[in-house]
Amino acid sequence: MLINCRRGNTLWTDPAALQFQNGAKVGATVLNREIRDNLRFLHDPPSALATHDSNQTISKDDALSDFYVLDFSRTVKDTGEIHGGGDIGPYPATAGMRTTIAGAWLQQAIVPFDVSYLSEREIKGLQFTGGIAVVDGFHRSSHARTNSQGDARGETIPWVRIVPLPANDIRGVGALSMVEDSQVVSLVGIRQPLHGMHWLGGS
């Protein structure tokens, strides 16, 4: 029997371990573990969503390879040990989302940047496992390059991807601001920054 994920009190159990045979009595323990709990797992799979309730200053940086690690300190949803589930020091643990089971994961982020001048802003997918690394290039809003006309411009950059990941892989979101001295990811009304992970299926 393979048990490879804990989600609260619910486990996913590989059904291949359960062999029904003619005339065999199937115990309640087996049915609860491999039918009831697996159904519950599929209906309510590993998932987490987090936000941040204050501005974060993004220092100017001219290098596209650099970035600021965004924190998402308030848990909106977590089915179990995903948000902040790993040690990623020196960054706050809440900047990370840990996969609790291997499979295809939906990762999504929404990053609102405040109005500023002459700036280019990008967000990046980060991996903290085994040291921090950019694993998903950069993403920017349409026409988010330097504004040649020198006018103020704010923007919200949404980002979503589906990627196969192993268990215990820790992901995060980075932000980059070029040209201007500082940039904030701000709480502007209801436009809150969000970071989420959601298990979609095995792989």
Added chain:
Amino acid sequence: MAWTNPYTYKVGDLAGVDVNMTTDLTDNLKWLYNPPGARRRKNSAQAITTNVITTLALDVTVYDTDNMAVGTGVDCQTAGDYLVGGNVVFAADPGLSGGTNKRARMARIYNSDRQLSLGEHDILGAIETSIQTDLVPIYRGSLVVGDSVALQAYQTSSGGTLSAAVDGTNAPVLYAQWIGG
């Protein structure tokens, strides 16, 4: 059929007597195989009046597994965690150029039941509008029964209107897919 919280089996249970294997197992498997979801799009041009947040009148239902296609958007019939997204393409406006060629453009997923923006993709200041702008707002989070989700667009200009581009690839699209309880 609706999702049924799975039965907790006991020693001595008899199928058909103590536990309904159809509702507890078969129907739940069918439900998980084909959970709530819908995708709608628009098949005709729609002007976006300057400075007016406009709900796009989606009139083609691509798929709908839970009677979610209501009015011009999608309604939540089953509470849960959803992935909701959209696509709005603002047509190029080459008539404006140079220093006056500045507009804000925004597309958002809007919960008209709770009057709450769920997700936005926006460029709020001056942008170059002589080229096409493709905005893709997304939302991932909870919806409850009765939530009405709409795709909305907004733009500013010194005058006139823009239409969301409508063709085979750029039609405004809104989708909502259940991904978890």
